[in-house]
Amino acid sequence: MYKLDLQKLTLLLALLAGFLTFGNSFFAGYFTQRDQLFEQTLEANRAYARKLADITDRFFLNSRRELAYAAESLSTRFDDKDWRDAQTARLKLKGDQFSRAVIISANGQIVSASPESASLVGITVNSVGATQALTLRAPLITDPYVATDGTYLLAVTHPIFAPDGSYLGYISASLFLRERNVLHELLGVHYHRDGSYLYVVDTQGNLIFHEDGQRVGQNVSSNAVVQRVLLGHEGGQRVINTLGVDMLAGYAPIQSTGWGIVAQRPTAAITAKLAELARTTLLNAVPFALFSLAVFWWLSRLISAPIRALADTAEHWGAPEAASRISTVNSWYFEVSRLKVAMLAGVSLLQQKMVALEAASMTDPLTGLRNRRGMAFALKQFDLLDQRYAAVTLDIDHFKQVNDQHGHDVGDAVLRFLAEIMRECSRPTDVLCRMGGEEFLMLLPETDASGASIAAERLLARLRQTVSPTGTPVTASIGIACSGNHASPEATFKAADEALYRAKRAGRDRIVIAAT
Structure with a gap:
């Protein structure tokens, strides 16, 4: 054998x-x-959707204020045709935000319109949105509907009352959804070669904004992400969309309207890059x-x-x-x-x-942030990429009193609480570290002192508004220094620490930027 x-x-x-x-x-x-x-893409898309939702919220808030102002001015001059026309023209021309502005009387008749159109003035409206505004007699942002002239639009309306309280009608500013409108400017449409795009749905799951204008008006409520965002949830999820495409979607609700914004990227765009990297690795290994x-x-x-x-x-x-x-x-x-x-x-x-040892050696076990070893690794990466950065040092104010009054368990909970607030108020590219005790550090790549100050102020505002594990908000003092102003990381950190101490001496709960 x-x-x-x-x-x-x-x-x-x-x-x-x-x-x-x-x-x-x-x-x-x-x-x-x-x-x-996948995780980074989901988080980036979620943050992008949240940002655009906030921008859209601010737009509608400002729109309501504009309409409220116009309604107030019309309350005593509703019968003045020139004044009505002036108000609709002002709304239409102010920043060219709206596709059309109209004033409708209490009996449902259009009495003024801008752009001026003889075919509109005098018409009695009977569309869903107009009927809803006449019935409700309150400020309203309608869901998309087909207007009397056949236009697919949504409207922001405000009632007009006379000084004696009698109902005169309402003023409305509309966005034509199948034409280019202010939403395109607000949401910043970009066409990506990898198939990434975003869209907006109304409360019924109908598309009111999409890179493909032909899809506006389609119902996509069967999409799992759309279902979650219409319930008011925010997050990221891998999903098969209504066209059968595997997507990595981030989503956030628009609070003022109940709509949802979804930013997504095809999963295949990521796996294709990984496959190419794998082939290159194999060839190099031969x-x-x-x-x-x-x-x-x-x-x-x-x-x-x-x-x-x-x-x-x-x-x-x-x-x-x-x-x-x-x-x-x-x-x-x-x-x-x-x-x-x-x-x-x-x-x-x-x-x-x-793998476990390397992860443990770079992570602070209490907060999950990077430790000094993890910070050193990030600095090497910045040096290799020749990136400048802003160093933001944080120190919880009166932390010793927290431990003395509430115990060390609550003190540890406060440290974890601050770490979570730091994550929520930072970008995916930012490096978050715990240096020891109640001292923390944020490294913000490609950020100057002004940008770092904005980020730091956002963090302090969040701390002031959020109840900590002690039962009350905690505050922090912050020092900022930029790497471009110093010869070495050590000098940058020293300058940031000195700025932090000046913030402490100046009364705490504030930001001090190191002198250049």
């Missing part, structure tokens, strides 16, 4: 171990990187694999030479020592199989421990 000799077994073992180790590392790295990219094979072959010959010599001597049965020498070889293959199993298990366990 043929048996493999030691040289072939050693070479086979080395090749198998190398292949499994490389395969495990390759696929583990691939899927880990894919999951990280020369090393061939070199490794040559080394393994040489090592296997070196290892097998003494054992082969022992096997050769076993052919000489007449020698007194032949039996004992051959008997020592009989258990070799079992030992080799044990070594193979142990080696593979050991490599797998070692990889797991190294």
Whole structure:
């Protein structure tokens, strides 16, 4: 019966171990990187959707104020045709925000319109939105509807009352949804080659804004993301959209209207880049694999030479020592199989421990932020990319009193609370660190002192408005320094610390920027 000799077994073992180790590392790295990219994309889309929702909220708030002002001015001059026309013209021309402005009397008749149109003035309206505004007699942002002239639009309305309280009608500013309107300017439409885009849905799940104008008006309420955002939720989720495309979607509600904004990117755009990276990695690994094979072959010959010599001597049965020498070889293959199993298990366990150790060495266990080692790693990345950054140092005010009055458990909860507020008030690219005790650090890449001050003020405002684990809000003092103004990271941090101490001495709960 043929048996493999030691040289072939050693070479086979080395090749198998190398292949499994490389395969495990390759696929583990691939899927880990894919999951990280997915999470980063979801968070970026969520933050983008939240930003646009806030911008849209502010637009409608300002629109309501404009209409309220016009309604107030019309309350005593409603019968003055020139004054009515002046108000609709002012609304239409002010920043060119609206597609059309009209005034409708209490009996539902259009008495003024801008742009001026003889075909509109005198018409009695009977559309859904107009009927709702006449019935409700209160400020209103309608869902999209088809107007009397067949235009698909949404309207912002405000009632007009006479000084004696009698209802005169209402003033309305409309957006034509199937034409370019102010939403395109607010939401900043960009066409990405990778298929990323955003859209807006009304309270019924109908599209009121989409990069493909032909889709405006379609109902997409079957989309799981649309269902969640219309319930008032905000977040990110992987979803198959109504066209069957796998998307990474971030979503946020528009509070003033109940609508939802969804920003999404095709999953395939990310996996395609990863696949290209995987192919490149494999091609780069081929020369090393061939070199490794040559080394393994040489090592296997070196290892097998003494054992082969022992096997050769076993052919000489007449020698007194032949039996004992051959008997020592009989258990070799079992030992080799044990070594193979142990080696593979050991490599797998070692990889797991190294990954866990590296993550633990760079993370603060209490807050989940980076520790000093993690900060040092980020600084190396900034140096490699030649990035400037702003260093923002934070220190919780009167933290010793928190520990003394509430105990160290509450003190730890306050530290975790601050870490969470820092995450919510920062960008995905910002580096958040806990330096020890109640001292924290934020590194803001490509940010000057003005931008860092805005970010810091946003953080302080959030702290003042949020109840901490102590039962009341806590405050913090902040110092800011920019790397471009100092010769080294150490000098930058020292300047930020000095600015922090000045903030403490100036009364706490404030921001001080280091002098250049």
